[in-house]
Every structure is written in C-alpha cells, then in structure tokens.
Amino acid sequence: MSTPATRALRVALHGDTILTHPRFNKGTAFPAHERKAFGLTGRLPFRVNTLEEQCRRAYDQLSTRDTPLRKNTFLQSLKDQNWTLYYGLISRHLKELIPIIYTPTQADAIANYSHLFRRSEGMFLSFPNQDNMEEDFLEQTRGRDIQLFVCSDAEAILGIGDQGVGGIGITVAKSAIYTLLGGIDPSKAVSVTLDVGTDNEDLLNDDLYVGWPNGRVRGKAYDKFIDKLRRAFLQPLVRKYHPHSLLHFEDFGVNNAKRLLDYYRDQHAVFNDDVQGTGAVTLSALMSAVGVTKSRLLDQRILVYGAGTAGLGITKQLRDAIVQIDNVSEAEANKRFWLHDRYGLVKQSLGINKIRDALQEFVRPDDEWEGVPTNEKGEIGLFETVRKIKPTVLIGCSTQGGAFTEKIIREMARGVDRPIIFPLSNPSRLAEVNPKDANDWTDGKALMASGSPFPPCKHPHGGKDYIVAECNNALIYPGLGYGAMITQARSLSDSMIIAGARRLASLSPALKDPDSALLPDFADARMVNTEIAIAVAEQAIDEGLADIPWKRDEVRDHVMGGMWEPVYPELVYDKDGLH
Numbered sequence: 208m209s210t211p212a213t214r215a216l217r218v219a220l221h222g223d224t225i226l227t228h229p230r231f232n233k234g235t236a237f238p239a240h241e242r243k244a245f246g247l248t249g250r251l252p253f254r255v256n257t258l259e260e261q262c263r264r265a266y267d268q269l270s271t272r273d274t275p276l277r278k279n280t281f282l283q284s285l286k287d288q289n290w291t292l293y294y295g296l297i298s299r300h301l302k303e304l305i306p307i308i309y310t311p312t313q314a315d316a317i318a319n320y321s322h323l324f325r326r327s328e329g330m331f332l333s334f335p336n337q338d339n340m341e342e343d344f345l346e347q348t349r350g351r352d353i354q355l356f357v358c359s360d361a362e363a364i365l366g367i368g369d370q371g372v373g374g375i376g377i378t379v380a381k382s383a384i385y386t387l388l389g390g391i392d393p394s395k396a397v398s399v400t401l402d403v404g405t406d407n408e409d410l411l412n413d414d415l416y417v418g419w420p421n422g423r424v425r426g427k428a429y430d431k432f433i434d435k436l437r438r439a440f441l442q443p444l445v446r447k448y449h450p451h452s453l454l455h456f457e458d459f460g461v462n463n464a465k466r467l468l469d470y471y472r473d474q475h476a477v478f479n480d481d482v483q484g485t486g487a488v489t490l491s492a493l494m495s496a497v498g499v500t501k502s503r504l505l506d507q508r509i510l511v512y513g514a515g516t517a518g519l520g521i522t523k524q525l526r527d528a529i530v531q532i533d534n535v536s537e538a539e540a541n542k543r544f545w546l547h548d549r550y551g552l553v554k555q556s557l558g559i560n561k562i563r564d565a566l567q568e569f570v571r572p573d574d575e576w577e578g579v580p581t582n583e584k585g586e587i588g589l590f591e592t593v594r595k596i597k598p599t600v601l602i603g604c605s606t607q608g609g610a611f612t613e614k615i616i617r618e619m620a621r622g623v624d625r626p627i628i629f630p631l632s633n634p635s636r637l638a639e640v641n642p643k644d645a646n647d648w649t650d651g652k653a654l655m656a657s658g659s660p661f662p663p664c665k666h667p668h669g670g671k672d673y674i675v676a677e678c679n680n681a682l683i684y685p686g687l688g689y690g691a692m693i694t695q696a697r698s699l700s701d702s703m704i705i706a707g708a709r710r711l712a713s714l715s716p717a718l719k720d721p722d723s724a725l726l727p728d729f730a731d732a733r734m735v736n737t738e739i740a741i742a743v744a745e746q747a748i749d750e751g752l753a754d755i756p757w758k759r760d761e762v763r764d765h766v767m768g769g770m771w772e773p774v775y776p777e778l779v780y781d782k783d784g785l786h
C-alpha cells in the first residue's frame with residue numbers, strides 16, 4: 208500500500224463531473240496542468256490554492272456557523288464536496304471538531320436527519336426492497352477494494368434510541384473516525400444502514416421522514432431479513448469479493464447486537480463496537496485508574512449501572528482481563544461485579560423472566576442481601592447497593608442522565624478513598640453524572656472518565672485542574688479495526704482486543720503523573736490508534752490469525768505506511784481510469 212501523496216491516480220472524469228466528485232475534487236487546489244487535463248481551466252478562478260490555504264478559508268466559514276449543529280451541517284456539506292479538504296480541516300482541529308462530527312453533536316444530526324437531508328451518503332438496505340438487496344449492494348461495491356463495512360439497524364443509537372433511517376448518521380460518523388484516527392482510506396469504506404422500520408412515533412408522524420414509514424420489523428421477519436442479508440451479502444459477496452474486509456456492527460438493539468456478533472464471529476472478521484470497543488476502552492481506563500490507586504483489577508468491587516449492550520460488553524471485558532492478568536478462575540472474577548438494570552440490582556429472586564440469559568453468570572445470590580431495604584416490588588436501588596458493597600468502581604451505561612445523584616456519589620466516597628466513576632452514556636446530556644459535580648461531591652478525589660467530552664474540573668482546594676478522560680470507544684476501535692485489516696486477520700480475537708487495550712493503557716498520562724487524565728487526550732488520538740493498531744497486528748501474527756507475507760518486526764512500517772492521509776494525490780486523465 209502507498210499513501211496518496213506518493214501515487215498518481217488515473218481518473219476518467221471530466222469537467223463538472225470531477226468538480227462534483229468528493230473523492231477527486233480539489234477545488235481551487237487543482238494545479239494548472241490538471242485543470243487543463245480535466246477541462247477545468249475555465250471552470251475555476253485563476254489562483255491556485257494550497258490545501259493549507261483552503262483549510263484556513265473553510266475554518267473561517269465554519270466559524271461563522273453559530274451552533275454545533277450548524278457546524279455539523281456545514282462539515283457534512285464540505286464532505287459531500289471534497290474529502291481531502293474535509294479530513295484535512297478536521298485533522299488540523301481534531302479536538303475541537305470531533306465533538307461536532309461525532310458525539311455529542313452527531314446525535315442531534317441523526318435525530319433531525321430527515322429535516323437536514325441534502326444528499327445521501329452510504330448504502331440503504333430497506334426492508335421493502337429486500338428482493339433487490341444483492342443488486343443494491345453490488346451497485347456500490349462492484350470492482351471496488353472495500354476494507355470496511357460499518358453497519359447499523361439504528362435500534363439503539365447512542366443513548367437516544369430508535370432513530371430509523373437516521374441511523375445512517377452513526378455509521379458515516381464511525382467511518383469518518385476510522386479515516387481520521389485509523390488511517391482508513393475513505394474510498395475503501397462503506398456505511399450501511401438496515402432500514403427495518405422504526406418504532407419512534409415522532410418519526411412515524413413526520414411526513415418529511417425519509418425512511419420506510421413502518422413499525423420496526425421484529426421476530427421472525429427480522430431474522431429472515433438478516434438471513435437474506437447474510438446469504439446475499441456476507442457469504443457470496445463480502446467473502447468472495449472483500450474477504451479481508453472488517454464488518455463493524457454499531458448501535459443494534461440489545462437483543463441483536465451480541466447475537467449477530469456470535470453468529471458471524473467464526474465466519475469473518477467482525478466487530479461489535481458497543482460490546483467490544485466499549486469494553487476495551489473502559490478496560491484501559493480502569494487499568495490506568497488502578498495504577499493510580501496502586502491496586503489490582505482483582506481488588507475492585509465493580510458496580511455497572513445499565514446492563515444492556517455496553518454494560519454487559521464492559522463487564523465481560525473487565526472479567527476476562529481479571530482472569531488473564533490476575534490469574535483467577537472466571538467464577539472467582541465474576542464475584543467482583545454487581546450489575547444494575549431498570550429493575551434494580553440483578554439478583555436471584557428477580558426470577559429468570561426479568562434477567563436476560565446473557566446476564567446469568569453475574570446474578571447475585573439473595574442471601575447476600577438479607578436485611579437490605581427494597582421497594583414494594585422487592586427491587587434494590589442503586590443507593591442501597593452502593594451503601595452495602597462500597598464499590599471502588601461505578602460505571603454508568605444506562606442512558607439515564609443524572610442517575611448518579613449527590614447522595615449516591617457522597618455515599619460511595621464514604622466507602623473508598625479514591626472512587627473511580629465513569630459516566631459513559633452519550634450524548635453529554637445523558638451522562639449519569641456531570642464530572643464537575645462528582646468532583647465537588649468527592650472533594651476532588653474521584654478518578655473519572657466520561658463517554659462524551661467534558662471540560663476539566665477545578666480542584667476544590669486549588670492546584671491543578673483535573674482532566675476528565677474521554678472514555679469513548681473511538682479512542683480504540685479505529686486502531687483495533689485497522690490492526691485487523693492491515694494483517695488481513697481472519698478474525699478479530701479477544702486477545703487482539705486485550706493487546707490493544709493494554710497498549711492504550713500504557714499510553715495513559717496518569718501512568719507518569721497520578722493527577723493526570725486516565726486516558727490520552729483526543730488531540731493525540733491518531734498517534735494512539737496507530738500504536739493500538741501495531742499492538743493488535745503483532746498479536747494477530749503471534750496468534751497465527753494474520754494472512755500476510757510479512758513478519759512481526761515489519762509491523763510498524765506496514766501500519767504507518769498503509770495509513771491514508773488527507774493530502775491531494777496527483778491526478779492523471781485516463782479514459783479507462785477511475786470514475
């Protein structure tokens with residue numbers, strides 16, 4: 208592989224068709240000889256700009272947009288016009304602009320998708336068109352070298368639930384992050400939304416809704432659709448034409464996320480970001496926190512609030528790490544976890560009807576809770592659990608903004624010297640606690656990480672501000688995915704994920720200074736994901752999962768050399784070239 212800067216691209220487009228093609232368009236940066244070759248001399252103003260100058264102009268234009276959502280819309284238009292400029296601009300202002308194109312602002316863009324709609328991007332596989340699925344797929348992929356498919360059915364977008372066809376917005380945002388932080392060539396990624404209807408009444412009652420206006424298909428009909436997808440898409444097409452691609456699942460509902468992952472795992476390199484990406488980044492943050500408290504993972508009492516896709520993914524990832532790192536049995540490691548869901552503590556007497564199968568290994572025995580007050584339904588609330596078990600770690604992935612109240616946080620801080628508190632729900636308004644409040648209520652002792660970005664916290668007694676780490680799967684999934692792709696790994700194994708998480712933890716500022724952030728800053732996220740990709744690729748080779756002719760000591764060169772960068776490639780007109 209080579210970067211665009213080192214290889215001329217042969218392109219068959221001419222005149223307006225190249226100016227309106229976001230992959231090849233350079234706008235005012237077309238040099239004179241390319242303007243001539245592509246029929247652009249009279250179509251562009253005289254002066255040739257550098258990418259740097261274009262970025263300055265675009266940044267000025269962006270700055271006149273006065274709300275995050277307007278900035279998001281502006282950037283989406285820029286992406287529709289010119290990929291290099293879009294990625295070049297965001298790369299130059301990574302920390303400022305990631306929250307605009309990703310969480311939290313992208314949540315608003317998704318919720319308003321049908322009203323903001325200008326131009327479609329990605330692949331729409333709609334339930335009523337399922338008989339044409341194969342053709343719809345081939346239309347966009349024929350002859351292309353695809354490395355990445357990001358796929359969602361939009362049932363559980365971030366914490367904002369069922370967003371119907373607007374779910375395409377999370378897949379394109381996740382793809383853009385792969386490009387920005389993982390160096391994936393955007394022309395080799397495809398975002399796919401499965402439009403199986405929606406149960407979101409606001410969307411169904413909106414006559415401008417652009418998706419299939421129908422209730423969400425569930426049960427057998429959904430399974431049949433997925434099965435068709437599998438037969439039309441995965442087996443003959445993806446495996447035949449794109450055997451080394453990574454299939455990334457995002458924001459499926461809790462009943463489908465894990466099922467799809469397990470189903471495909473042995474057949475292809477698949478990855479569920481909400482289960483595995485979230486588990487991995489949270490493991491890194493926790494490894495870093497236990498470094499600060501000078502304890503082991505095994506010493507923790509971990510309370511996970513919200514036992515859905517992310518909650519269970521995190522729990523299992525932490526459990527597996529305890530088994531691997533602290534060398535205990537799974538049953539022993541399971542005892543370090545207490546899970547909560549909408550029916551309170553996950554305990555035996557709730558009965559199997561309430562507790563989904565996947566949670567069974569973490570159910571707490573009843574005799575542990577004798578004498579603990581319950582509500583009229585016999586459920587144990589979060590405050591009671593905190594008082595009883597004195598958790599060292601409290602993780603929120605419940606979508607319940609503000610659920611970690613002052614009373615709960617103060618109670619936690621009474622039981623432990625340095626409470627580890629991770630409100631991970633997105634977008635920002637759904638965080639279980641605002642880190643500023645948790646900082647005040649714990650007298651500056653809390654070690655924190657959040658799912659969306661929050662400003663640093665003032666120390667109650669003066670001194671250095673506390674930087675709240677952003678514990679978002681975007682800090683790790685691009686590296687996990689890219690490490691798998693570059694080694695053409697047959698699967699993305701648990702050990703590859705743990706290798707990535709350990710590398711991320713090793714880059715944490717808190718390792719050097721315990722008062723610093725638990726995870727690296729998003730401004731460094733590209734370097735961080737490069738390192739993660741290297742660790743993952745090395746592990747793939749060690750495990751014999753890689754399908755490449757090169758050796759372990761060449762990993763760094765291949766990883767760095769294969770990363771796409773927002774730089775204009777030289778373009779040459781060729782009537783048989785790309786179009």
Ligand SMILES: NC(=O)c1ccc[n+]([C@@H]2O[C@H](COP(=O)([O-])OP(=O)(O)OC[C@H]3O[C@@H](n4cnc5c(N)ncnc54)[C@H](O)[C@@H]3O)[C@@H](O)[C@H]2O)c1
Nearest residue numbers: 365366485513514515516517548549605632633658679680
């Ligand atoms: N930081 C990250 O990287 C990251 C990654 C994935 C998900 N998330 C966030 O985590 C949240 C959950 O995502 P998910 O995909 O797991 O969704 P999900 O719907 O699968 O899980 C949410 C769970 O919370 C439970 N819940 C609802 N109300 C509750 C209450 N009052 N008390 C306790 N539990 C309650 C639900 O029953 C469900 O099991 C979302 O806000 C999402 O944005 C963050």
Ligand SMILES: O=C(O)C[C@H](O)C(=O)O
Nearest residue numbers: 310365366481633679680
């Ligand atoms: O998309 C994000 O910001 C993280 C995560 O995948 C989520 O669903 O919240």
Ligand SMILES: [Mn+2]
Nearest residue numbers: 365457458481
């Ligand atoms: Mn997600």
